[in-house]
Amino acid sequence: MIKVINLNKSFGNLHILKDINFEVKPQEKVVIIGPSGSGKSTLLKCLHFLEEPDTGEIYIDGKLLGHKLTQNGRKKKMSKSEIAEMRSKIGMVFQSFNLFPHKTVLDNVTLAPRKVLRIPKEEANKVALDLLKKVGLENRAKQFPGMLSGGEQQRVAISRALAMGPKIMLFDEVTSALDPELTGEVLAVMRRLAQEGMTMVIVSHEMDFALEVADRMLFVDEGRIVVEGKPEEILRQKKNERLRNFLDRFVTGKEKFLSLVSKSK
Amino acid sequence: MLELLTNNLPYMLKATIATIYLSSGSICCGLLIATFFGVLSVYGARTVRVLIRAYVYYVRGVPELVLFFVVFYLIPLLGIQTSKFVAAFITLSVWTSSFMTEIIRGAILSIPKGQTEAARSLGFTSRKSAQHIILPQTVTRAIPPLINEFAKVIKTTSVASIIGVWELTYAAKEISEITYRPLEIYGVAAVVYFILSYLVFILGEKTARRFAYKA
Amino acid sequence: MVSEYYFDYRLIIRVLPLFITGLKMTVILSACGILVALPLGLFVGLGRVSKYRFFNLPASIFMQSMRNTPSLIKVYLVYFGLPYLGISFSAFICGVIVLSIHTGSFMAEIFRASIESVSIRQMEASRALGFGDWHAMRFIILPQAIARAIPALGNEIVQLIKNSSILAVISVEELTYSAIGVAEQTGATYEVFTVIGFIYLFVNLIASLIIEFFERKLRVVTV
Numbered sequence: 232m233i234k235v236i237n238l239n240k241s242f243g244n245l246h247i248l249k250d251i252n253f254e255v256k257p258q259e260k261v262v263i264i265g266p267s268g269s270g271k272s273t274l275l276k277c278l279h280f281l282e283e284p285d286t287g288e289i290y291i292d293g294k295l296l297g298h299k300l301t302q303n304g305r306k307k308k309m310s311k312s313e314i315a316e317m318r319s320k321i322g323m324v325f326q327s328f329n330l331f332p333h334k335t336v337l338d339n340v341t342l343a344p345r346k347v348l349r350i351p352k353e354e355a356n357k358v359a360l361d362l363l364k365k366v367g368l369e370n371r372a373k374q375f376p377g378m379l380s381g382g383e384q385q386r387v388a389i390s391r392a393l394a395m396g397p398k399i400m401l402f403d404e405v406t407s408a409l410d411p412e413l414t415g416e417v418l419a420v421m422r423r424l425a426q427e428g429m430t431m432v433i434v435s436h437e438m439d440f441a442l443e444v445a446d447r448m449l450f451v452d453e454g455r456i457v458v459e460g461k462p463e464e465i466l467r468q469k470k471n472e473r474l475r476n477f478l479d480r481f482v483t484g485k486e487k488f489l490s491l492v493s494k495s496k
Numbered sequence: 497m498l499e500l501l502t503n504n505l506p507y508m509l510k511a512t513i514a515t516i517y518l519s520s521g522s523i524c525c526g527l528l529i530a531t532f533f534g535v536l537s538v539y540g541a542r543t544v545r546v547l548i549r550a551y552v553y554y555v556r557g558v559p560e561l562v563l564f565f566v567v568f569y570l571i572p573l574l575g576i577q578t579s580k581f582v583a584a585f586i587t588l589s590v591w592t593s594s595f596m597t598e599i600i601r602g603a604i605l606s607i608p609k610g611q612t613e614a615a616r617s618l619g620f621t622s623r624k625s626a627q628h629i630i631l632p633q634t635v636t637r638a639i640p641p642l643i644n645e646f647a648k649v650i651k652t653t654s655v656a657s658i659i660g661v662w663e664l665t666y667a668a669k670e671i672s673e674i675t676y677r678p679l680e681i682y683g684v685a686a687v688v689y690f691i692l693s694y695l696v697f698i699l700g701e702k703t704a705r706r707f708a709y710k711a
Numbered sequence: 712m713v714s715e716y717y718f719d720y721r722l723i724i725r726v727l728p729l730f731i732t733g734l735k736m737t738v739i740l741s742a743c744g745i746l747v748a749l750p751l752g753l754f755v756g757l758g759r760v761s762k763y764r765f766f767n768l769p770a771s772i773f774m775q776s777m778r779n780t781p782s783l784i785k786v787y788l789v790y791f792g793l794p795y796l797g798i799s800f801s802a803f804i805c806g807v808i809v810l811s812i813h814t815g816s817f818m819a820e821i822f823r824a825s826i827e828s829v830s831i832r833q834m835e836a837s838r839a840l841g842f843g844d845w846h847a848m849r850f851i852i853l854p855q856a857i858a859r860a861i862p863a864l865g866n867e868i869v870q871l872i873k874n875s876s877i878l879a880v881i882s883v884e885e886l887t888y889s890a891i892g893v894a895e896q897t898g899a900t901y902e903v904f905t906v907i908g909f910i911y912l913f914v915n916l917i918a919s920l921i922i923e924f925f926e927r928k929l930r931v932v933t934v
Contacts, residue, residue: 279617558908561877566904569904658880682791686780
């Protein structure tokens with residue numbers, strides 16, 4: 232469903248993404264892990280054409296992202312509205328939720344379907360309330376984002392992305408900005424989404440969740456895909472030193488913390 | 497002293513009304529211009545953006561008195577005959593619009609980048625995201641500093657008296673030259689300006705509080 | 712459509728020297744105004760921050776009255792009004808007085824805001840170290856506050872330079888005054904005032920560069 236070929240992206244002098252090549256099959260769940268600054272977010276944004284790659288091609292559902300082929304077979308840049316249309320087939324959820332503060336929860340979810348897809352208001356509202364019910368927030372529909380907790384806001388953000396009916400969902404460290412107690416509710420929504428068969432590309436630090444949900448994992452470091460494989464292989468890996476160091480930081484930290492907590496009890 | 501006041505207060509109050517007309521007209525006009533230029537200064541083509549920045553830099557950088565003279569003498573050259581009052585009105589509108597353009601521009605740019613990202617990721621084009629998501633949020637942020645500008649306009653109308661526009665300062669000068677009581681007369685004028693300016697300040701505080709919780 | 716739409720360049724070049732005396736006066740006038748406004752602003756700003764009503768109230772009254780009245784009215788009051796109280800200043804001195812109290816009141820607000828933005832954490836920290844309030848202010852808070860205030864103060868300085876043009880009405884022979892004179896004599900009104908505008912822009916540019924220089928020098932002090 233997603234095909235990335237030779238993707239390169241630089242910001243000024245910083246070469247963030249180097250020769251990225253990977254594929255995502257329909258209904259596959261891919262989890263991307265890696266140290267900060269390794270380019271994971273940039274990769275997701277490129278998939279969404281929020282950032283334009285310097286070289287390389289990204290195919291979504293067979294269509295080339297950002298360019299279309301004319302009759303002569305030459306590449307022509309897509310118009311802004313065409314790009315916007317392609318984007319609406321992919322949903323993205325951000326680390327900082329990015330809900331629209333000046334609109335109610337319901338309006339947040341219905342705004343894009345109404346204005347971009349031109350779906351009439353009643354229909355959009357119905358779909359939105361359905362989605363909000365699935366994440367357990369239908370009774371907050373008339374409230375403003377400022378009155379919701381972080382976990383609730385993120386669940387609304389997921390509903391908002393789903394309201395456009397995307398075939399692929401991208402998640403950019405969606406639980407990193409949340410207090411630990413709140414991550415569970417968001418991960419539950421993502422788990423259910425995975426079970427329902429959504430194609431998902433997830434950037435996350437939640438290793439347990441990755442083990443559960445991922446079909447494949449990618450370890451990205453300094454702009455390259457260093458290791459790729461099934462979750463169990465990746466997490467129990469001994470060979471690649473950088474991956475091991477990276478994982479040690481997580482697993483050790485969490486185990487240490489858990490052991491400390493259980494001791495104090 | 498009381499006699500002085502009772503004789504001249506009506507005249508000065510009439511002049512105050514002229515000042516209020518001049519101020520409110522310039523504020524409305526300036527606001528319209530500034531909304532247009534402010535949005536363009538962020539979303540417009542490169543040439544447009546550069547021109548607007550040049551315009552803002554010039555108008556904000558020259559003294560108000562010089563600006564009055566420039567507009568006052570420029571208008572006949574363009575073949576238009578108007579009264580001094582209209583010339584002053586144009587000058588003040590242009591003057592305040594430059595500050596207001598910067599305020600609006602700042603407000604637009606202060607919206608977190610995530611909002612634009614979220615909008616684009618949902619499939620909004622640049623135009624639609626500006627229309628539904630960015631600009632509504634800009635209003636809340638721009639209003640407090642804009643109200644500040646209103647007070648500045650009221651005070652700057654006094655400079656128009658120098659090119660002969662009949663408003664409060666001009667009237668005060670007239671009366672003080674006739675009555676030889678500058679302290680009292682200019683003192684009253686100062687108080688009137690203070691009241692006008694302070695009223696705007698209070699309006700600003702109340703509006704700021706009303707809009708504060710939304711952001 | 713347009714009648715005299717030409718820009719008499721030769722005329723401008725001929726009269727440029729006449730502007731130089733005016734420019735010199737503007738610079739001197741503004742410099743004096745700035746040199747008085749800054750300490751005045753700091754003094755009043757400190758008063759406004761003080762918890763003693765004895766300092767706070769007069770400072771507040773001063774700031775509110777000066778910020779909400781036009782400078783032109785103040786010019787008339789000082790130049791035409793004060794002589795009736797027996798106090799008579801030259802036009803130049805009137806100019807310096809008005810410019811400094813007008814701009815000083817805005818600077819006071821800037822100082823107040825920057826002091827308050829520093830004090831919250833730093834006052835606690837310095838008290839914990841054993842500083843008395845006044846010492847804390849002098850050595851710890853003020854340096855940081857002043858460094859923080861420089862951009863906003865720079866803005867006020869530019870405003871003061873612009874404001875100096877108003878003094879032409881009381882015949883201070885500064886730049887705008889000389890412009891008016893030249894315009895009256897030559898009739899090239901539009902050209903003269905446009906050029907004067909650019910000269911002011913130039914002066915403001917120089918002032919901004921100087922302020923930026925100070926800002927950079929003191930950047931170490933900000934946290």
